Amino acid sequence: MAISFELYASYGQTDSVDLVKISVHASSSPFRYREVSAVHAYSCFHFASCNPSGTMSIWSYEKEHPIHRYHSLLPPSSVKCLAFSPDGLLLACGSQDGALRLWQVETGQLLYWNPQAHWQALSIICFTTDGSIMISASDDGTIKLWSTAFLVSNASALLATIAEHDQPINSIHLGFGLGRNSRLFSLSGSTVLVHDLVDLTLLARFSLPSAGTALTVDMAETIICVGAHDGSINLFHLAEVNLPAASQGHKSPINSLVFSPDDKTLISGDQSGIILFWDRARLQLLRRIDSKVNGPVSLFAHVGFVKKEMSFAQMLQRNPQEHSSFLPISSKPSVEKNIKEEEKIPLQENILRLFDFITQKIGQ
Numbered sequence: 001m002a003i004s005f006e007l008y009a010s011y012g013q014t015d016s017v018d019l020v021k022i023s024v025h026a027s028s029s030p031f032r033y034r035e036v037s038a039v040h041a042y043s044c045f046h047f048a049s050c051n052p053s054g055t056m057s058i059w060s061y062e063k064e065h066p067i068h069r070y071h072s073l074l075p076p077s078s079v080k081c082l083a084f085s086p087d088g089l090l091l092a093c094g095s096q097d098g099a100l101r102l103w104q105v106e107t108g109q110l111l112y113w114n115p116q117a118h119w120q121a122l123s124i125i126c127f128t129t130d131g132s133i134m135i136s137a138s139d140d141g142t143i144k145l146w147s148t149a150f151l152v153s154n155a156s157a158l159l160a161t162i163a164e165h166d167q168p169i170n171s172i173h174l175g176f177g178l179g180r181n182s183r184l185f186s187l188s189g190s191t192v193l194v195h196d197l198v199d200l201t202l203l204a205r206f207s208l209p210s211a212g213t214a215l216t217v218d219m220a221e222t223i224i225c226v227g228a229h230d231g232s233i234n235l236f237h238l239a240e241v242n243l244p245a246a247s248q249g250h251k252s253p254i255n256s257l258v259f260s261p262d263d264k265t266l267i268s269g270d271q272s273g274i275i276l277f278w279d280r281a282r283l284q285l286l287r288r289i290d291s292k293v294n295g296p297v298s299l300f301a302h303v304g305f306v307k308k309e310m311s312f313a314q315m316l317q318r319n320p321q322e323h324s325s326f327l328p329i330s331s332k333p334s335v336e337k338n339i340k341e342e343e344k345i346p347l348q349e350n351i352l353r354l355f356d357f358i359t360q361k362i363g364q
Contacts, residue, residue, distance in 0.1 A: 007258065007267065009275060009297050041082035041091065047300075048091055048105075050079040056091075058105060070108035074101075083125035083134075085148065092134060094122025100136060102151050112151040118142060123169050130178045133159065133197075137169035143186060145197065160200060162186075164193060171215040185224060187215040192226060192236065206236045209246070214268075216257040218280075227254025227268060233283065247283040249276050256299040269297035 041048050046067070050056050054075060058068035074093065081094040090111070093101045100117035103110055118138035126135050127148070134146040143162040150157035159180075165188035175183040180197040190208040192215065195201065206224065212234075214227040223243070224236040231250035235243040252271040259266055265286070266278040273291030278284065291297060 007299065007301055009269060009299050041084050045088040046084075046105075048082055048084070050074060050082060050093070054078070056103075056108070068105070068108070070103075080121050081123060081125050083127060085127050085131040085134075086129060087131060090131075090148070090152070092125045092127075092136075094118075094125050094136060094138075096121045098122060098138065098140075100125075100146075102134075112154055112157070117144070120168075124172050126172065126174050128174060128179060128182055129176050132179045135172065135174055135184065137172050137186065139168035141165040141167055141169065141188060143169060143172065143184070145180070162195060162200060164202065165189075165191070167191075170213055173215055173217045175217065175221045176219075183221060185215060185217050187212045187226060192224060194224075194238070204238055208234055214254045214257045216259055218259050218263045219261070220263070223263075223280075225257055225259070225266060227257050227270075229253045231270060233257075233266070233268060233278070235283070245283075247278070247285075249278070249285055250274060255296045258299045258301050260301075267299060269299045271296045273297045275299070 046058055046060050048056060048058050054071075056070045056074070057066040059065075060067050074095070078095045078097065078099075079093060080096055083092045084090065084105075085092075089105055091103045091105050093103070094117075095101070098116060098118040098120055100112070100114045100122065101110060102112040117136060118140055120138050120140035122136055122138050124135075124137040127133070128135075132148055134148050134151065135143060136146065137143045141163065142165075145159040145161075146157045147159055148157075162184075165186065167189040169186060169188050171187040173185040175185070177183070177197075182197050183203065184195045184197055186193050186195070190211050192204075192206040192208070192212065193202060194204040196203055206226075208226060208228060210232070211229045212226045213229050216225050217223065218225075222238050224238070226234045226236070227250075228234065228246075230248075231252055231254060232246040232248050233250075233254065234246045237243050250268065250270040250272075252274075254268055254270050256269045257266065258268075259280070264280055266280045266283075267275065268278065269275045273296065275289040275291070275297060276285060277287035279286055
């Protein structure tokens with residue numbers, strides 16, 4: 001399997017938002033979607049938006065027009081944030097009045113409604129990797145953990161509350177992990193906090209020179225990237241390793257940040273609609289995309305997998321150093337060694353041989 005990476009950008013902040021699929025390669029033309037609203041969410045399968053009249057629309061990535069549309073699901077102009085569960089079956093919504101709702105995507109059925117989930121507007125919603133826990137953040141400075149199973153059964157679902165921020169939550173990033181075995185990165189004002197969700201231990205605290213507006217974290221969850229109101233981009237390392245100084249490529253507040261799957265490229269979008277591509281290691285500008293629409297741009301990445309028939313030996317031959325870290329030390333090939341054709345055994349066959357070997361050992 002190979003990783004596929006698609007970048008999407010939405011321009012504007014009204015009912016007539018321009019949502020565009022942007023090619024990472026400058027040679028490709030963008031693909032545009034119609035009738036998208038500013039408040040939207042995405043999953044591996046589809047994305048959704050809600051317009052000011054309360055109509056919810058669901059799109060497939062391959063089609064310009066919605067595949068589902070549900071009218072009058074919400075009070076007009078009340079939606080602040082949306083989020084899909086990882087399997088794409090559930091859609092959560094946070095409102096201006098602090099209410100939390102959960103729908104079944106295919107039918108539009110309302111499964112859960114809490115009119116007082118937070119006492120101020122919900123700003124962000126996200127799910128853990130396995131979808132078992134939902135996270136909600138609010139302008140009241142609190143972050144809450146909810147059991148998805150209890151939400152679906154319309155039971156008391158609140159698991160815990162983090163109340164260590166004294167300003168509205170601007171951005172959060174939930175690390176990889178099952179259930180509460182993950183880390184939560186949160187941005188409020190000029191402060192970034194890192195929590196372990198298992199026991200809500202505060203792992204780290206970082207301070208920005210100016211108010212932060214967007215946050216993202218690399219795949220290894222060691223480098224925190226924060227965009228600021230003054231247009232600067234700041235990098236922090238959990239191990240306090242020296243990183244490049246803040247970069248000033250934008251002239252307006254940063255609206256969103258995205259890492260490429262290999263963590264080598266950082267992509268930033270600002271309030272004026274400009275998108276910049278950066279070399280993450282040096283924070284060196286690689287590419288710039290100017291929008292014809294003068295309005296904020298929000299970025300999100302659709303990461304999938306493409307079937308690619310290649311044996312593990314072939315992958316090692318293509319780049320021995322890239323994959324050698326996954327092998328025992330005694331098995332790591334040297335860079336100079338060439339792998340003969342007869343040694344290229346498919347990965348599936350290797351797994352079957354290993355299974356037979358283990359079975360024989362157990363039988364002995």
